[in-house]
Amino acid sequence: MAFREHKVTDNLDQLLNILPLAIGKFLRQQKDLEDLYEIVLDLGRPPEARFPGRVVDLEMTVTKDDIDFVVARVGAFSDDNRAGIERTLHRISAIRNRQGAIIGLTCRVGRAVQGTIDIIRDLVESGRSILILGRPGIGKTTKLRETARVLSTDLRKRVVVIDTSNEIAGDGDIPHPAIGRARRMQVAKAVLQHSVMIEAVENHMPEVIIIDEIGTEAEAQAARTIAERGVQLIGTAHGNSLENLLMNPTLTDLIGGIQSVTLSDEEARRRGTQKSILERKAPPTFDICLELQDRDRIAVHQDVADVVDQLLRGYPPQPEIRQVSAEGEIQVLASEPAADLSHAAEAITGEPGGRLRIFPYAVSRSQLERVIRSMRMPAEVTKNLSDADALVILKAYVKSAGRIIQDAEARQIATYVVKSNTIPQIQKTLREVMHLDAQFVENEEAALREAREGIDRAMKSGRAVELAPHNATVRRLQHDLVEKYQLKSESIGEEPHRRVAIYPLEAR
Numbered sequence: 001m002a003f004r005e006h007k008v009t010d011n012l013d014q015l016l017n018i019l020p021l022a023i024g025k026f027l028r029q030q031k032d033l034e035d036l037y038e039i040v041l042d043l044g045r046p047p048e049a050r051f052p053g054r055v056v057d058l059e060m061t062v063t064k065d066d067i068d069f070v071v072a073r074v075g076a077f078s079d080d081n082r083a084g085i086e087r088t089l090h091r092i093s094a095i096r097n098r099q100g101a102i103i104g105l106t107c108r109v110g111r112a113v114q115g116t117i118d119i120i121r122d123l124v125e126s127g128r129s130i131l132i133l134g135r136p137g138i139g140k141t142t143k144l145r146e147t148a149r150v151l152s153t154d155l156r157k158r159v160v161v162i163d164t165s166n167e168i169a170g171d172g173d174i175p176h177p178a179i180g181r182a183r184r185m186q187v188a189k190a191v192l193q194h195s196v197m198i199e200a201v202e203n204h205m206p207e208v209i210i211i212d213e214i215g216t217e218a219e220a221q222a223a224r225t226i227a228e229r230g231v232q233l234i235g236t237a238h239g240n241s242l243e244n245l246l247m248n249p250t251l252t253d254l255i256g257g258i259q260s261v262t263l264s265d266e267e268a269r270r271r272g273t274q275k276s277i278l279e280r281k282a283p284p285t286f287d288i289c290l291e292l293q294d295r296d297r298i299a300v301h302q303d304v305a306d307v308v309d310q311l312l313r314g315y316p317p318q319p320e321i322r323q324v325s326a327e328g329e330i331q332v333l334a335s336e337p338a339a340d341l342s343h344a345a346e347a348i349t350g351e352p353g354g355r356l357r358i359f360p361y362a363v364s365r366s367q368l369e370r371v372i373r374s375m376r377m378p379a380e381v382t383k384n385l386s387d388a389d390a391l392v393i394l395k396a397y398v399k400s401a402g403r404i405i406q407d408a409e410a411r412q413i414a415t416y417v418v419k420s421n422t423i424p425q426i427q428k429t430l431r432e433v434m435h436l437d438a439q440f441v442e443n444e445e446a447a448l449r450e451a452r453e454g455i456d457r458a459m460k461s462g463r464a465v466e467l468a469p470h471n472a473t474v475r476r477l478q479h480d481l482v483e484k485y486q487l488k489s490e491s492i493g494e495e496p497h498r499r500v501a502i503y504p505l506e507a508r
Contacts, residue, residue, distance in 0.1 A: 036051055040105070120322070127287050129234065133292065164212070238251070358388060486505070
């Protein structure tokens with residue numbers, strides 16, 4: 001898929017013209033002026049010009065006259081301490097002292113960038129409601145602006161932009177051309193944003209409503225009302241990911257809300273869960289969720305309802321990843337690239353293309369199977385220890401399962417201890433089984449260093465040396481290393497304190 005070249009409109013001269021002359025002159029001399037994104041003026045401090053990857057301090061001090069110079073040249077500040085320059089997208093935000101006087105300004109460069117939604121244009125044109133998440137400054141508002149233009153001008157849809165801080169369509173009564181034919185409704189006070197959202201639906205018959213920064217419970221409820229009336233809603237909210245919203249009680253209604261449900265004993269056994277669980281309360285307001293990971297990389301959750309259900313069950317999400325390559329091509333990956341587990345399974349089983357066979361002892365079989373599916377592991381649960389490549393045992397049963405563990409040790413089957421019958425703990429154990437974590441690799445290397453030191457001590461002293469406790473996989477590596485030095489070793493003690501003892505030949 002080709003990636004069209006971006007066309008940028010920034011009206012930068014109009015922003016530089018409201019700054020004190022010395023500051024404007026300095027900035028015009030910067031070679032990367034087109035990358036400038038913010039100028040900070042704080043009383044009694046040097047002005048800061050912020051560029052991607054660097055901050056430039058000017059050799060001067062901001063005075064009260066400098067602050068007043070800028071304030072006199074911008075529009076009136078609203079109750080959220082924001083102002084703008086008419087018919088531009090630049091935003092000037094004020095910091096006040098306790099008496100209400102302005103003592104600091106943040107002048108952010110606003111740019112209209114055409115082509116930024118090429119990577120998600122098919123989703124925008126689908127008619128489904130879209131929620132955009134991402135850290136500040138990553139381009140959420142820029143994408144909203146371009147979305148308004150594409151839907152209103154290219155597709156000729158009736159689009160209304162709810163512009164609380166004039167950040168989407170610029171300052172003044174006439175909206176910036178960047179939003180195309182979309183109509184703009186301004187909001188007198190930020191606390192009235194939710195009522196203006198409802199007013200837009202009731203009075204102006206939009207097909208699409210675009211809103212930036214849904215941040216209150218009232219706005220979340222207004223968003224649900226809009227979606228339920230069949231209007232396509234495209235908006236942004238605070239948070240970097242869908243999982244963040246699950247933990248945000250104010251905005252969780254955007255993704256369906258969460259409620260605690262008590263299951264019957266039979267249903268809890270069938271599901272392999274506790275009796276009290278969390279479930280989604282209602283259909284989500286938004287059909288699609290976009291997580292902006294970078295300006296050129298987006299994680300796409302095509303079905304918010306399904307993803308929320310999976311998260312509440314403990315399964316990690318598997319979003320579609322879209323990114324722009326170095327060559328400018330849009331790449332669509334089926335899902336987040338997962339670790340290649342086939343090689344790990346082959347290394348453990350010793351069979352090309354083999355599947356890891358896991359024998360659970362007191363570990364929920366249904367939970368284990370669910371984790372295997374969610375992690376897409378080349379593994380299966382077996383009912384017979386003799387067929388297994390790994391034994392996973394619940395920690396509470398380690399002492400009473402001595403015979404099972406000894407049998408596994410005799411068959412050279414690795415044993416792993418699961419702390420509790422929960423999906424996160426089972427996931428953690430299976431990652432250890434498959435050697436996926438960097439911490440496991442570090443532990444493995446440290447254990448081999450420890451074994452070499454133990455071998456050296458055993459050979460020099462002629463006495464047995466006991467190593468620190470490790471799981472069966474690491475102990476097997478230590479046994480192999482001891483054998484290479486033509487010494488003897490055995491595992492002693494009980495799980496999870498089972499460890500390797502190294503014996504010089506004469507000691508055995």
